[in-house]
Amino acid sequence: MKQLFIVAFLLVSGFGFSQSEQLAEDYFKRGEFEKALLSYQKLNENKNSSKYINKIIETLQQLERYSEAQEVILKRLEQIKYPGLIVELGYNYQLMDSIDQANKHFNDALLKIEEKPNYTFGIAKKFEDHSLLDLALEAYKKGMEMDPQFNFNLQMARIYGEQGNIELLFSNYIDYIEAKPSFQSNAKRAFSDFISENKDNENNLILRKLLLLKLQSNPEPYWYDLLSWLYIQQKEYNKAFTQEKALYRRSQESLSRILDLALTTVKEKERDIANAVFQFVLDNSQDIETRLTAHQYILEMEIEDADKKQRDEIDEKFNNLFEQYGKYEQTISLQIAYGNFLAFHKHQPKIASDFLKTSLELQLSAFQEATVKLKLGDILVFQERFNEALIYYTQIQANLKNSTISQEARFKVAKTSYYKGDFTWAESQLKILKSSTSQLIANDALELKLLISDNKDEDSLQTALKLYSKADLMSFQNKNNEGIALLDKILTEHKGETIEDQALFMQAKLFERTKQIDKAVASYEYIIANYRDEILADDALYFLAELYQNELAQPEKAKELYEKIIFEHQDSIYFIEARKRFRRLRGDAIN
Helix, strand or coil: CHHHHHHHHHHHHHHHHHHHHHHHHHHHHCCCHHHHHHHHHHHHHHCCCHHHHHHHHHHHHHCCCHHHHHHHHHHHHHHHCCCHHHHHHHHHHHHCCCHHHHHHHHHHHHHHHHHCHHHHHHHHHHHHHCCCHHHHHHHHHHHHHHCCCCCCHHHHHHHHHHHCCHHHHHHHHHHHHHHCHHHHHHHHHHHHCCCCCCCCCHHHHHHHHHHHHHHHHCCCHHHHHHHHHHHHHCCCHHHHHHHHHHHHHHHCCCCHHHHHHHHHHHHCCCHHHHHHHHHHHHHHCCCHHHHHHHHHHHHHHHHHCCCHHHHHHHHHHHHHHHHHHCCCHHHHHHHHHHHHHHHHCCCCHHHHHHHHHHHCCCCCCHHHHHHHHHHHHHHHHHCCCHHHHHHHHHHHHHHCCCCHHHHHHHHHHHHHHHHHCCHHHHHHHHHHHCCCCCHHHHHHHHHHHHHHHHHCCCCCCCHHHHHHHHHHHHHHCCCHHHHHHHHHHHHHHCCCCCCHHHHHHHHHHHHHHCCCHHHHHHHHHHHHHHCCCCCCHHHHHHHHHHHHHHHCCCHHHHHHHHHHHHHHCCCCCCHHHHHHHHHHHHCCCCC
C-alpha cells in the first residue's frame, strides 16, 4: 500500500511539475517576462537543469537585466565548464554594446574547438541560436579542419540557405552526398526548394554545373542519378535518358529506373522520347514481363491518335505479340488491353468479349480474373447489355470483398444502373462508396451521387436526367458527336433547370475530345460567367486554364484562371495543382 502511495505521489508531482513548466513557457510567449522569470527560477530550485538556466538567462536578457544574466552565466560556467556558455557570455556583452568584449569571448569559444574538436557542434549551435551565422560557419569549418572525421556539411548547407548563398548550399549538400551517398533522396527534397522547371533559372544552372564537375572528376552512380533527376525536373527528358543510359551501362543491374523515366514521359505526353526509352528497354531486357510492359505502352500510345488504317496495323502488332509470347497467364494484361482496343477503338465489342471470355478459361489468380471480368463488364455496357455487365461486376464484389477492385466494381454497378435510368439503386450504391478507401473512387462516387440527387426531383419523369445519362453513356461509347447533339437537346428543352451547367460541362469535354477547342472554351466561359457559385465553377476554371496553357499557347490567360482557383476556390480538389501551375507559370521554384 505504501509503495502504491509513493508511485501515486510521484505521478501527481510529475504532473504538477509539467504544468508549472508549461505555465512558465506560456508567460514567456506572451511577453510576461517577470512572471516567466519567477517560474523558471522556481523550477530550477527544484531541479537544477541547463534547460531552465538557459531560459533564465534568455528571460533576463529580454528584461535587459544583462548584469544579472552575466552572473548566472559565469556561475554556470564555473559549475560545468561548457564552452557554449562562453558564446552566451559574448552574446550578453553584444547586447550591452560591449563589442570588443563580445568578440573576445567569441574568439575564445572558437579556440576551444582547437583544444577539443568535440566541442564544435555545441559552440556552433550557440552561434546559430543567436543568428551569428558567419561565426557558426567558422566553428563548423574549424571543427572539420581539426578532425577530418567530422562532417558538418548539412549544418553548413542550412546556414548558407538562410544567408541566400545557394551555390554554397548546393556545394555542401553535394559534399555530404559524396561522404554518405544514401542521403541523395533527402538532398533532392532540399534541392527542390531552390530549383524550378526553367532550365535557365540561375539556381538550376548552378546545380547543373556542380553536378557536372563532380561527374567529370568522380563518375559515381549517384552523380548520374542526381543529374538525371535535375533534367527530369526541367522536363529535359532526352538529357535525363542520356544519364540513365550511362548509369545502366555502368551497373547493368536493373532497368527499373529506365522504366520509371518511360512512365514519366508517357504521363507528360512526350511520345517520341517515351518510344525511344521503351525501345531501349526492349533492346536490353530479357525479362518477359518487362518486355511485355514496354510493348503494351508503345501500342497504347499508338492507339490514341490512330486512324482506321493504323488501327488495322496495331491489331496485327497485338497478334504478332500473342504469336511470340502466347495467350497465357503471363500475357493477361496484354490480352485485356487488346480486348479494350477491339471494343472501344475498332468498335468490335462482340469479338472483344468473345476474346476475353476465352482469357477467363486460363489458370488465373483471383485478381487477374477480376480484372478480366471488369473489362468484360465495360464492354457489355458499351453494347448496352447492362444486366450481363452487372453480373460480372457483382461476381467481382462477391469474390474479392473489401478490395479496391471490388469497390471499383461497385462503382461500375452504380454507373451502369445510372446509365439504365435506375437512379434509386445507383444512389444506394454510391452512398456506400462515399467512404471508399480509394480516394479516387470516393470522389467519383460523390460526384455522381450529387448529380443524381440534385436533378432526380426536377420533374416526376426525370426526363432531363435520363437524357443526360444517355449522353454520358454515348461519351463512354466514344459516340462523341451523338453525345454533343443530345446535350444540345437538353440545353434547348431544359434551359434554366439545375442540370444545365452539368450539360454544358460534359459538352465542353466532348468538344475537347473532338478537337473543337473554340466551342469548348465558349462552354467553359459560359459556366464561369453564369454559374460562378455552383459546384462546377472550379472545374470549368481549371480545364479552361488547361486549354489556354496546352492547346492555345496563352499562358498569361491560364495563369489568371489558376489564380482565380487559388483565391476563390480554396476548397477545390484542383487547388494544389492550380497553385503549382500558377507558380510554375510565374517562374517560381516548385517543391
